[in-house]
Amino acid sequence: MPRILSSLLFLAISSAQAQINVITLWPEGVPNARPDPGPEHVDGDRISNVSQPTLTMYPASFDRPAKTAVIICPGGGYGFLSFTREGQQYAQWLSHIGITAFVLKSRLSDYGHPAPLQDVLRAIRTVRAHAAEFGVAPDRIGIMGSSAGGHLAASAATLFDHPDGQTGAPLDAVSARPDFAMLMYPVITMTPTTTHAGSRNALLGATPSAARVQLLSLENQVTANTPPTLLMHSQDDDLVPVDNSILFYQALTRAHVPAEMYLFEHGGHGMGTRPGLGTASNWTKRAEEWLHDRQLIVQ
Template sequence: MTMDRRMLMTAGLGAALLEGTRGVAQTAAPGAGSFAAALPQPSETIDLWPNGAPGAPAVLPVEEVKERSTDTAVNDRALLNIARPRMAVFRPLRPNGAAILITPGGGYNWVVIDREGYELAALLADQGITAFVLFYRLPHQGWAAGPDVALSDAQRAIRLIRARAATYAIDPARVSSLGFSAGGHLCADLSVRFDARTYAAVDKADRLSARPFLSAPIYPVVSMRLPHAHAGSRRNMLGDAPTPEQEAAHSPDMNVPANAPPTFLIHAEDDGSVPVENSLLLRAALRAKGVPVETHLFTHGGHGFGIRRAIGKPVAAWPDLFLAWARTQGLFGS
């Protein structure tokens, strides 16, 4: 998979060709921001909650799209104040039965749209994988589930994907999760607490398992304990003065069950935002439970490289490394 701008501009075209038909009206995908979207956008979304997200604050957040790019050829949007959590769907031309839920980062302050969402979704769709980009609620905005609110959305998303497997030509057994940074924390949290009861069931989909087939936290926030915690994610999730019990409850490395899914980890040693120790702590905890784990560490890459910022660096190999590993684990079927 050659990682260059031309591929980024064309990788989503195959997925876009199948995005012309919507189902029942759903909340639209995030808007274009301050200038037009440069890459193919999803035309299909799935609301997570049929009657609105549970445990809403008295005043709902007002959604906002912030464009952070200064290059009109490439978007770098962030979605703030999410009140209607939903998935944006990227369908492949030839689905191979695999599905991946993508949880972008944003420090639990916003959710990145393009750099850690749509760009990867388009590349996965090119490989025959149906990709679902999750816009999840943020834990500091008054939702009743508090620190578990994003996990509620991720659990519900996995269950909905499985419930709609026939619609998307998906094998419900091969639904996986991949996330970046704080979204990597959510990905890891889902992989260790998929059975946690974080919301009351709303329909038959909630009878299904939320355990991912595979898990891939990419440069993830893991520990909520100092000195390795990412300060912004920790504050947005647990407040300014969390107790040791709260830190432990929301540090995935401290909650790994023996039946956690096989896990793939990528981190750069020079990550100045989320120390590499986060991935190492999770790796050690998984190995201690006998859970298969593959880990790749790169000398250079910094934080937030996603797809675009990895171009021209050794770390640009990570999507190929992930796909090769996922194939050995059975993501692409027998």
């Protein structure tokens, strides 16, 4: 395996805590690249018109090192990425508890399926192939996502071997199965009565085939090989119905996959790490307990 410094493009960014690296996911060329895509659009927290997928790495804090990695998929309805609130802030929390975090910048609605799936599986393969250089263990690589990013993370947890996620690149030979998943108020189903319509339309278009709806309704794709999963959702979520998490938890239970779910009365949608949301604001503590119980962090 060639060293990562010779095969991937790194851009150094200074950080108060550690050196942060931006890793180009497709140095050999993005699959099915659009001609003249134009520049990325950045509007505050939101990034859109992504044509060059990347991973932004946040190393584990030096005082609490671990060999665990988490790849984070920000939400945004597959139309934009909430890169700060559901990406960088999660990464900083994970770094603080001793986990090396990678924030994924994936392609969106201007590509549609299967581009986001290809990007997230490429991210897992990249981290696993170069685990030693990142200071992580190849069997301790997890996936995390919020809202539509939760759908992408759950796609990685269920469709890691699907042909749609492969491009014929040599790296396809590396396993893309995450070792665990953490899903925050995720979109799970594409069924019209329960899905988030904006995410469905952005990913699949206005008139998707029945086969596409079935494939991307991830409660249908859970098997015994789906990794252990933690779910967080609020009863008062008025954008992504809490039924999405319940459907996935039920499917995990039927498949005998270890799963834990927290359903909060208050929290709404997009709670991120905000205070003032009652017990929902303590979700990071519940997540840390779950990670510790699975021996993925040291307390």
